[in-house]
Amino acid sequence: MKLAYYPGCTLHGTAREYDASTKAVSKTAGIELTEIEDWNCCGALEAIFDKELSMGLSARNNMLAQKTGLDLVIPCSICSHNLSRADKAMKTDEVFRGKIEKALGNKYKNNGFKIKHLLDVMVNDVGIDSLSQKFKKSLKGIKAVPYYGCLLVRPSEVSKFDNPENPQSLDNLIKATGAECLPFTQKTKCCGGNLLMSKQDYAFILTKKLFDEAKAAGANCMVVACPMCHMLLDGQQSMVEKAHNTVINMPVLYFTQLIGLAMGLGDKELELDKNMVSPKQLLESIGKETKEEKKVEKPETKAGAEPEKEVAK
Amino acid sequence: MIKTSELDPNFKYEIANEPGGENIKRCFNCTGCTVGCPVTEIDKGYNPRKILRKALLGMRNEVLTDESLWLCASCYLCYERCPQDVKITEVMGAIRAIAQREAKAGKIKLANPKPLFDNLFIDSVKSNGKWYEAGVSGMFMLKTKGIGGVIGYAPMGMELFRKGKLSILPHKIKGTDQIKRIFEEVEK
Numbered sequence: 017m018k019l020a021y022y023p024g025c026t027l028h029g030t031a032r033e034y035d036a037s038t039k040a041v042s043k044t045a046g047i048e049l050t051e052i053e054d055w056n057c058c059g060a061l062e063a064i065f066d067k068e069l070s071m072g073l074s075a076r077n078n079m080l081a082q083k084t085g086l087d088l089v090i091p092c093s094i095c096s097h098n099l100s101r102a103d104k105a106m107k108t109d110e111v112f113r114g115k116i117e118k119a120l121g122n123k124y125k126n127n128g129f130k131i132k133h134l135l136d137v138m139v140n141d142v143g144i145d146s147l148s149q150k151f152k153k154s155l156k157g158i159k160a161v162p163y164y165g166c167l168l169v170r171p172s173e174v175s176k177f178d179n180p181e182n183p184q185s186l187d188n189l190i191k192a193t194g195a196e197c198l199p200f201t202q203k204t205k206c207c208g209g210n211l212l213m214s215k216q217d218y219a220f221i222l223t224k225k226l227f228d229e230a231k232a233a234g235a236n237c238m239v240v241a242c243p244m245c246h247m248l249l250d251g252q253q254s255m256v257e258k259a260h261n262t263v264i265n266m267p268v269l270y271f272t273q274l275i276g277l278a279m280g281l282g283d284k285e286l287e288l289d290k291n292m293v294s295p296k297q298l299l300e301s302i303g304k305e306t307k308e309e310k311k312v313e314k315p316e317t318k319a320g321a322e323p324e325k326e327v328a329k
Numbered sequence: 330m331i332k333t334s335e336l337d338p339n340f341k342y343e344i345a346n347e348p349g350g351e352n353i354k355r356c357f358n359c360t361g362c363t364v365g366c367p368v369t370e371i372d373k374g375y376n377p378r379k380i381l382r383k384a385l386l387g388m389r390n391e392v393l394t395d396e397s398l399w400l401c402a403s404c405y406l407c408y409e410r411c412p413q414d415v416k417i418t419e420v421m422g423a424i425r426a427i428a429q430r431e432a433k434a435g436k437i438k439l440a441n442p443k444p445l446f447d448n449l450f451i452d453s454v455k456s457n458g459k460w461y462e463a464g465v466s467g468m469f470m471l472k473t474k475g476i477g478g479v480i481g482y483a484p485m486g487m488e489l490f491r492k493g494k495l496s497i498l499p500h501k502i503k504g505t506d507q508i509k510r511i512f513e514e515v516e517k
């Protein structure tokens with residue numbers, strides 16, 4: 017499979033481990049990525065409401081991708097939303113298309129050109145079955161909650177590949193690696209990312225709520241598919257801990273890092289040392305489930321005798 | 330209290346003319362957007378339905394200067410669920426755009442720092458084609474929290490730099506002239 021690749025600004029900066037693991041995993045999955053030449057910022061969440069500007073900036077990238085003759089894959093949920101929304105407008109809104117074609121001196125192709133999120137490509141185009149064939153190692157011991165966040169699945173008129181209320185693609189992918197996928201009612205709740213600059217204390221309350229539930233579910237890690245979610249959950253985790261005077265210490269992996277581990281790819285290749293919250297302990301827990309469970313479970317049943325009571329009733 | 334003499338009956342058209350604001354008049358006040366809004370869950374004072382209702386009534390000044398406008402986390406939950414396809418998240422964005430223009434013209438004052446960040450971000454994209462993280466974040470900290478804010482942020486910045494996640498200088502794309510033309514064309 018050959019695809020054009022739009023990394024977006026964060027994957028060349030704070031989310032470099034997402035870029036590295038995307039490339040490594042794609043290679044193993046048999047996807048050849050061609051990074052589009054001279055791409056620009058899509059305007060991210062900062063220009064998203066300057067709608068024409070955001071769509072204009074995004075449309076330039078789409079036109080560059082169209083030059084390759086390939087469909088376009090995007091790992092960032094925000095970029096993916098912006099470029100897809102622009103694609104739709106360029107195909108349906110003549111006045112807008114006229115403006116942008118004039119600015120760029122180029123015609124927008126209205127053919128079968130598709131823009132997809134990387135998760136969609138992995139789960140639906142490569143497919144979980146063929147991905148599983150590349151898995152060399154079971155990730156038993158990892159107890160993950162899948163976190164989809166907002167723009168990966170919403171609005172469904174732009175992102176169509178999964179159920180907006182109860183998406184399953186990450187769940188299924190996690191299960192395929194042999195890791196445990198725990199039920200997570202907060203899977204599409206907002207992490208507060210876009211409040212970071214406007215109201216940081218609210219952003220941190222929203223982030224903390226996610227971790228509280230992840231912990232209550234018994235998770236030892238969170239799996240994400242967006243650099244913005246990751247920036248909050250991983251990058252700002254220490255700040256959330258400080259603001260709430262608590263310890264969270266939960267590694268947050270990109271789904272590409274997770275499947276990379278199952279593929280037997282190296283820590284360096286997946287840049288697991290670049291995550292702000294170290295996944296070292298988590299990596300050590302892989303394959304050691306039985307020992308750990310023996311250690312942990314006894315005191316837990318003593319402390320929280322609830323389940324036993326329920327049985328007695 | 331609502332003073333009818335202060336209402337601006339044209340406000341809803343003004344919003345509907347803004348890209349993203351087109352569907353505001355469809356709202357039939359059902360509260361679907363507010364139920365489940367993650368911000369309402371933590372702040373009962375935040376009510377997206379109310380913002381829309383006030384806007385539809387023409388409470389222009391009150392809506393444009395309401396701090397609530399900047400509390401929407403843009404999570405698109407209400408956008409997804411609204412039975413009238415109002416596209417509230419984008420309507421909120423359209424109202425923000427009007428508020429920013431009014432602030433630029435000196436007619437209102439915006440207390441929330443978010444528009445400042447957005448503008449620094451957009452300016453950096455305008456000149457480089459990509460966003461310049463170190464520069465924008467540094468300038469934002471300096472403008473909102475003073476030199477103390479920059480120093481406070483330094484350890485995090487250093488850690489990012491050490492991990493090769495932050496570059497000191499901006500990256501410029503080749504097609505910056507095209508970017509400029511996009512800005513010119515959409516600002517017309």
Ligand code: SF4
Nearest residue numbers: 356359360361362411
């Ligand atoms: S859900 Fe839609 S129709 Fe209902 S109050 Fe909110 S904006 Fe109006």
Ligand code: SF4
Nearest residue numbers: 366401402404405407
């Ligand atoms: S988009 Fe804004 S108003 Fe709508 S549910 Fe999310 S935070 Fe609330």
